Every structure is written in C-alpha cells, then in structure tokens.
Amino acid sequence: MRSRPVIARSATDVMFCVISFSFLRFVCTEHILFSLDVYAWRIYIFAMDEKKTENVIGAMVLGLADAVLRDTENQAPEKGQAAAAIALLRHEPGMPIEQMRRALGLSHSATVRLIDRLVTDDLVVRRPSATDRRAVALHLTEAGDTRCDAILSSRFELIAKALQGLDPAERETYRLLTEKLLSNFVEDLDHAYSVCRLCDLSACPDCPVACALQDKA
Numbered sequence: 510m511r512s513r514p515v516i517a518r519s520a521t522d523v524m525f526c527v528i529s530f531s532f533l534r535f536v537c538t539e540h541i542l543f544s545l546d547v548y549a550w551r552i553y554i555f556a557m558d559e560k561k562t563e564n565v566i567g568a569m570v571l572g573l574a575d576a577v578l579r580d581t582e583n584q585a586p587e588k589g590q591a592a593a594a595i596a597l598l599r600h601e602p603g604m605p606i607e608q609m610r611r612a613l614g615l616s617h618s619a620t621v622r623l624i625d626r627l628v629t630d631d632l633v634v635r636r637p638s639a640t641d642r643r644a645v646a647l648h649l650t651e652a653g654d655t656r657c658d659a660i661l662s663s664r665f666e667l668i669a670k671a672l673q674g675l676d677p678a679e680r681e682t683y684r685l686l687t688e689k690l691l692s693n694f695v696e697d698l699d700h701a702y703s704v705c706r707l708c709d710l711s712a713c714p715d716c717p718v719a720c721a722l723q724d725k726a
Contacts, residue, residue, distance in 0.1 A: 612702035
C-alpha cells in the first residue's frame, strides 16, 4: 500500500509550515549575503593593498628624485640639467652634442647654450670628434672632473641616508629587486642615458640597465 503524503490538517499546521519555510529562506539568504559580503571585502582589501604598494613606492620614488635633483643642482654651476651634463661626460668622455641632447631631453639649441655656459665656466671643453669631422666631442676639464666628484658625492650621501633604516640583508634584497625593476623599465639607449644620467659608473660596473639593453639587442 502506498503511503499518503502528509497534509496539514489545521490552520495552525499551515501557519507553522509557512513560518518555518520563511525562516529557512531568511537564514539561507542571510548566509549567502554574508558570504558575498566577506568575499567582496576580501577583494576590496586585496585591491587596496595593491594600490597602497604602488602609492607608497610612488611617494618614495618622487620624494627621493626631488631631493637628488635639488642636492646635485646645488653642486652644479646652475640649476637645471648642468649637473646631469657634467655627470654624463664622466660616463662617456667625448659624447657628441646630439647624444647629450637626447639624454637630457632638451632641444638642440638649448643643449648648445648649456654647453657654451659650461665651457665658459671652464668645466667642459670641445674637441674635434675622432669619428666624425662634422661633430665635436665634449670632455670634462680638470675643474669639471672635480665638480663632477662633488655632484656624485652629494647624490651618494643622500641615497645612503635614505637607506639607513635597512639592515645589510634588506639593502641587498632591495638592490636586487631594484635591478630587476630597472631591467624591465629601460626602453632604449636614449632612455638608458636618461635613467643613468646622474649615476656613478665606477660604482656599478655590471650596470643592470646596460645588461638589459644587451639582452634586448
């Protein structure tokens, strides 16, 4: 014999069933909404952490760059790109004006005027190019070399001070991570000159920027 389905026999039974169903639906809905809220909150926190990383690094990079430009300019004969021009000629003695122009991001006429002033200050000298009769090669004078030492020293001291809060292991980790970022950041030779325009080449024989350019060639 087949069993008959259970049927509510009174208004009380019906009301109980309705209330029970409503309660279960409420509990399930609240559980789902709570789970969704937790999931959304986790996504939000993750996104905020990502933005915070970029924001903090951006603040550090900008603040340090401003300080480096300020201190190196104070050691140069004038504000602007004079410090970078002097440092670039330590990098590459004999650099032509056109390469200097691209590295500094200046127009040809602005670069010529800058070099004219550095020549007048006895910091730079023009010489005939060994490879192109139409071009001139730029070199530091003895006074220019001394001024370059002061420019690079001011940069080194500032960055060393900024890294004082890191222990030796943290400094090494930070250097390796920065080398990796630089390798991915550099675009071409002109960009490499621009990025490294205030670097001390003697302190970085295996330059990650130069290595990255060789890998991309």
